[in-house]
Every structure is written in structure tokens, then in C-alpha cells.
Amino acid sequence: MNKPVSVGLSQRLQLDWLERTAQLQLNSAPQAEIRGELDLLLRKHLSVGTTSKAQTNRRKAINNLMRIWVSVPSDLEPLRDEGLRHLQTLPSDQHLPIHWGMAMVAYPFFQLMAETVGRLINLQGSVAASQVYRRIYEQLGERSTVSRAARRVLRTFIDWQVLKDTPEKGVYHPVSPYPIADSQVSLWLIEASLRASDVSSSPLNIIVQAPTLFPFNVEPIAVGKLSHNSRLEISRQGLDSNIVVLK
Numbered sequence: 001m002n003k004p005v006s007v008g009l010s011q012r013l014q015l016d017w018l019e020r021t022a023q024l025q026l027n028s029a030p031q032a033e034i035r036g037e038l039d040l041l042l043r044k045h046l047s048v049g050t051t052s053k054a055q056t057n058r059r060k061a062i063n064n065l066m067r068i069w070v071s072v073p074s075d076l077e078p079l080r081d082e083g084l085r086h087l088q089t090l091p092s093d094q095h096l097p098i099h100w101g102m103a104m105v106a107y108p109f110f111q112l113m114a115e116t117v118g119r120l121i122n123l124q125g126s127v128a129a130s131q132v133y134r135r136i137y138e139q140l141g142e143r144s145t146v147s148r149a150a151r152r153v154l155r156t157f158i159d160w161q162v163l164k165d166t167p168e169k170g171v172y173h174p175v176s177p178y179p180i181a182d183s184q185v186s187l188w189l190i191e192a193s194l195r196a197s198d199v200s201s202s203p204l205n206i207i208v209q210a211p212t213l214f215p216f217n218v219e220p221i222a223v224g225k226l227s228h229n230s231r232l233e234i235s236r237q238g239l240d241s242n243i244v245v246l247k
Contacts, residue, residue, distance in 0.1 A: 005108045005109055005112055005139070005140060006108070006109070007109050007140075007145050007146060007149045008064075008067075008107050008108075008109055009064055009103075009107040009109050009110055009149055009152075009153060010060045010061075010064065010145075010148070010149060010152070011046075011057065011060050011061040011064050011152060012152040012153075012155050012156050012159065013061065013064060013065065013103075013156055014045070014159060015095075015096070015099060015159070015160055017038070017041065017042070017045075017061070017065055018065060018068065018069065018099045018102075018103075019087075019092075019095065019099075020037070020038070020041055021034065021038060021065040021066070021068070021069045021070065022069045022083075022084060022087055022099075023087075024037055024038075024070075025069050025070050025084060026084050026087070026088065031066070031070060031071070034066065034070055035062055035066065038061075038062045038065060038066075039058055039062060042058045042061055042062065043058065046058050046061055064107075067106045067107070068099075068102050068103055068106040068107075069084075069102060072105075072106065076105055076195070078231060079101075079102075079105065079188070079191060079192060079195065079231070080102065082188055083098045083101065083102055083188065083192075086098050086184070086185055086188060090182075090185070094178075094182075094185075096160065096162075096178060096215070097178065097180055097185060097189050097215075097216055098185070098188070099160075100114075100160075100189075100215065100216075101188065101189050101192030101193070101196075102192065104192055104193065104196035104212060105192050105195045105196045108196070108198075109149060109153070110153060111196040111197065111212055112136065112139070112140075113132070113136070113150065113153045113154065113157075114157075114211070114212040114213075114214065115210075115211045115212045116132050116135050116136060116211075117132060117154075117157065117163070117211075117214060118210070118211025118212055118213070118214035119211045120132065120135075121174050121211075121214050122211060122214075125173070125174075126166070126171055126172065126173050126174075127163070127171070127172050127173075127174075128170055128171045128172075129151075129154055129170040129171075129172070130170060132150065132154060133147065133150050133151075136150050154172075157172075158172065160215075161175055162174065162175060162214070162215035163175070174214060174215070175215070177214075177215060177216055177217035178215055178216050178217065179216075179217045179219070180216050180217065180218050180219065181219055183219075183221055183222075183225045183228070184228060184229075186208070186218050186219065186221050187221065187225065187226065187228060187229040187232065188229070189213065189216070189218065190204075190207055190208065190218075190221075190232070190244060191229060191231055191232055191246070193207055193210055193212055193213060194207065194244065194246055195246065196212065197210070197212070200245060200246045201235070201243050201244060201245040201246065202243070202244055203237075203241050203242065203243055203244075204221070204223075204234075204242045204243070204244050205241075205242075207244060208220075208221070223242055226244065230247070231246065231247050232244055232245065232246065232247065233245050233247055
């Protein structure tokens with residue numbers, strides 16, 4: 001990752017909160033209305049009450065949700081809008097890769113955590129929280145904001161059922177990868193992964209196996225299908241290497 005990583009992601013987010021946020025955006029609700037609806041939803045889950053701390057926790061969580069699905073930069077709106085269309089057509093149990101992709105592009109810290117966990121899983125088949133934190137501290141410094149965010153994002157991975165607890169405290173195993181057979185979803189996730197990693201191109205065989213995508217099994221994609229995503233193009237390099245390039 002070339003640009004500095006700020007933490008930003010300060011709360012442990014639930015998938016049903018992301019689902020609700022995306023649905024409100026699909027309904028073209030005004031941002032003020034979306035915030036109001038999310039505040040009502042989160043009162044049931046985050047520090048119930050009217051204290052200053054409760055209000056602060058809800059506000060931070062709402063800001064995180066809005067940044068993922070609503071207040072996206074203009075250059076990410078096409079990716080976001082296609083993601084919303086996938087949520088409309090896919091069964092609900094296949095929505096995880098869409099939320100994962102949007103969380104990565106919205107928050108470089110989420111992408112960094114996913115990459116760190118994915119690399120450790122590739123190396124040893126499991127991941128210890130202490131290893132994750134140590135690698136994150138090496139890159140961002142051992143600060144309280146980094147420590148809290150790392151703990152919350154790691155627990156988010158468990159909440160989203162891409163990691164599972166083991167009898168050994170602080171050690172987690174990956175679940176069986178979610179299969180992604182729909183080529184349009186695969187292309188969308190490839191684009192999201194490229195944009196999140198802050199690079200404009202990558203070999204196709206490398207990006208589908210990127211550590212950030214550790215929860216998913218992206219099936220091989222025929223080169224011809226890349227034309228189905230107008231924001232990607234393919235560049236041939238050598239005899240057998242296909243490079244995916246962001247337009």
C-alpha cells in the first residue's frame with residue numbers, strides 16, 4: 001500500500017447494519033434520513049441510552065456505515081452502485097463478498113487487517129491475535145487508537161464468520177472459503193481489491209489469490225469475461241500472464 005493508512009474504522013460493525021445501510025441507499029433515501037434510521041437501529045445494540053458516550057459510539061458507527069455505502073468518493077460511485085445491484089439480485093447468504101469489498105475500499109485499515117490475517121493464514125493455516133497486532137504495530141505504531149481498532153476489526157472478522165475461535169485463546173482458524181461462482185461478482189471483487197490496494201494493475205492469477213480475499217474462493221475467470229466490467233481491461237504480458245488494469 002503506497003499511501004499512509006489512517007485508522008478511521010473505529011467500531012465493530014455487524015453485517016445486518018451494513019445490509020440496512022445499503023438498502024436505505026438503494027431506496028435513494030436522503031442522507032439525513034439514513035442517519036436517523038441507523039441511529040434508531042443502533043440504539044438497540046450500541047450503549048443503549050442517551051449518555052454522551054452512547055451517542056458518541058452510535059455516531060462513530062453511523063459514520064463508518066455511511067462511508068462504506070453512502071458517502072463514497074465520486075470515483076467509487078460506479079463500484080458502489082454495481083455492488084448495490086448485486087445485493088438486489090444475490091441471495092442474502094451471498095452478500096458477504098460485496099460488503100467485504102466495499103469495506104476494503106472505504107477503509108484502508110480494514111484492507112490492511114485483511115491482508116495481514118490472510119498472509120498469516122497462508123503461512124501457517126491459523127492466526128493468533130498477538131501476531132496480527134504485532135504486524136499492524138510495526139506498520140502503524142503501537143498507539144491506543146491502533147490497538148482498539150485492530151481488536152475491533154479482528155472481532156468483526158469473527159462476527160462475519162470468516163474466522164472462528166479455537167480452544168486456544170486468541171488463536172483463530174479460517175472457515176471454509178465462500179465460493180464465488182458468479183463471474184460478475186468475481187470481477188466486481190477483483191476491481192474492489194485493486195482499488196483498495198492502491199495499485200492500478202495486477203496479474204489476474206495473483207489478484208484472485210490475494211491475501212485480502214482470504215475468506216473467498218474466486219473461481220477462475222475466462223479472460224473474455226473481463227470485458228463485462230467496463231472499468232477493467234486486460235493487458236497481455238509474456239506468453240501466459242494476463243494483467244488486469246483499472247481504466
